[in-house]
Amino acid sequence: MTVNELEELLYTTTESEKYHLAHPDVLSIRYQKIAKTTYNSEEIYLFRCEDLLQNHNICINKDSRYTSIPLHLHTIIEFNYVYRGAITHVINGEEIHLNTGDVLILDTNTPHEVRYIGEDDINMDIVMRKCFFTTHFLSNLSSQGIVAQFISHILSDQTNSKHYLIFHTENDLLLRTYIQQLMCEYYDLQYRRSEIIDAYMVIIFTHLATLFQKNTLNRYSLNKMNLTIKILQYLEDNFKTATLLTTAETFGFSTAYLSTYLKKKTGKTFTELIMAQKMSQACFQLTNTDLPIYEIANGIGYENLGFFYKKFKRYYGMNPQEYRNRTMNRI
Structure with a gap:
């Protein structure tokens, strides 16, 4: 039609x-x-x-x-x-x-x-x-x-x-x-x-x-919302290198204020946000590329493959290979 x-x-x-x-x-x-x-x-x-x-x-x-x-x-x-x-x-x-x-x-x-x-x-x-x-x-x-x-x-x-x-x-x-x-x-x-x-x-x-x-x-509160989005976008773009200190300095905050602000606005700590972005990036790579899992792990900052497997399974309830197999079966 x-x-x-x-x-x-x-x-x-x-x-x-x-x-x-x-x-x-x-x-x-x-x-x-x-x-x-x-x-x-x-x-x-x-x-x-x-x-x-x-x-x-x-x-x-x-x-x-x-x-x-x-x-x-x-x-x-x-x-x-x-x-x-x-x-x-x-x-x-x-x-x-x-x-x-x-x-x-x-x-x-x-x-x-x-x-x-x-x-x-x-x-x-x-x-x-x-x-x-x-x-x-x-x-x-x-x-x-x-x-x-x-x-x-x-x-x-x-x-x-x-x-x-x-x-x-x-x-x-x-x-x-x-x-x-x-x-x-x-x-x-x-x-x-x-x-x-x-x-x-x-x-x-x-x-x-x-x-x-x-x-x-x-x-919502536009100025505050835009600030939250800007901080989260910064973390998305720099998740491999960003620390609480460098992020706070980028936005002109103290580390204590930024930590409290992020927890209040997102419900997650700075460390949890970085972890969430790493896991999201890993999922994207597992679903949309044929890259070996060790390369994906290295690409998001994990040199120890076993440690990456452990973190991923704790986050999603399955290991990276199981996640890749499941998403491939949906296509």
Whole structure:
């Protein structure tokens, strides 16, 4: 399927949309078959998507236009992408306004509703199993270096406290292209391949993390956040030679202040951050190169191969060769 064919499909009036045009302000008859659950002493709809997912990790659906979606919750993760127009969600009584290109990820069992969706509004609803989200987004992100691990920690905290994530992407072109390719693959019923769909989701998640790092850090204390990122980036670039003293001198701090600052902001000591970066670099080399393990160990500062094996196994619960074999089996 081409992008032109995809957009023709998305903009075509569906049978559900024809019903809503003919019956304004009336819920679809499908709601008669949807179970309800009690939330805050109120009965709301319970959307179970297990039947839609079947043996797949994700399912993609366009929300019907010319109607609203009443208060409900999902038993799975919901990934909303505004393909065109503007969409308003209501979560815990708060209106969340999204424009073209914006993303809203909702955790399982998060009650929400969607305001009226007009003719010019296209909202794509991608539902997925929570294990797929955590494995391919947060876990994948946390293995890409200490800066990415720090961003992953922020995202995890935000998801746990609010039960949703918002990405105002300013209609990022790359993200739009990735999502278009994902949908082209998904809607091509003759040639659809689950492994390619899963791969696109990994790319989308990783790109969202990059956008979060670049564009949404102002939701936190921007100056302090930028300082933390700068220090972590310095450690990523200089992990083989950086010491607490040289790092403190680089940023104009005392060693005591820097040590306390890093522990407070990242939850890790200076030594733990250096170790995390060494292990992340080792994982990258094991997964993406054919270098002998002793060369990888030397490259990250371990001249004693046995000591490297011991550290790696303590960190990941398996030795480097076992890690390489496992990641190769996933490809």
